[in-house]
Amino acid sequence: MPAASDDLEARLRASMLALLAGRAATSTICPSDAARAEGGPGWRSAMPLARDVAARLADEGVVEVRQKGERVDVRTARGPVRIARGTRFPQT
Numbered sequence: 001m002p003a004a005s006d007d008l009e010a011r012l013r014a015s016m017l018a019l020l021a022g023r024a025a026t027s028t029i030c031p032s033d034a035a036r037a038e039g040g041p042g043w044r045s046a047m048p049l050a051r052d053v054a055a056r057l058a059d060e061g062v063v064e065v066r067q068k069g070e071r072v073d074v075r076t077a078r079g080p081v082r083i084a085r086g087t088r089f090p091q092t
Contacts (some may be wrong), residue, residue, distance in 0.1 A: 008046060011038040012053045016063065020085055028066065028082035031074075051075075054083050061088035 015034040023029070031050040032043070032062045039046035055074045056064040065074040074081055 005049065008038060008048060009053055012046065012050050014058065014082060016050075016053065016057065017090065019087065020063070020083065025085060028084045030080065030082060051081075054081070057083075058086065061086045063089065 005029045012034050015037045016029065019033055019037070020027070024075045030053050032047060034053075035046040035050040050073050053065075054063060054065055058065050058074065060068050064084045065077070066072060066082045066084055067077050067079065072081065
């Protein structure tokens with residue numbers, strides 16, 4: 001049986017992709033959008049995992065993480081970041 005964090009990780013990943021797919025191709029989301037959707041009332045505790053998920057998606061080229069419009073590594077970026085579709089974002 002998978003650990004609860006594995007389940008939350010999968011839900012955060014799916015949520016990020018769904019949120020981006022539901023918006024214009026040039027739109028961005030905040031990692032907190034997915035954390036709020038999947039973390040419930042304690043969504044803030046899901047933020048570190050949400051940023052980790054965004055980092056892995058960025059490593060895969062599925063998303064880009066940006067800060068002030070510039071691509072950044074979410075692992076080292078401090079402060080708010082935005083998530084945009086990457087070159088390998090699934091086409092619908």
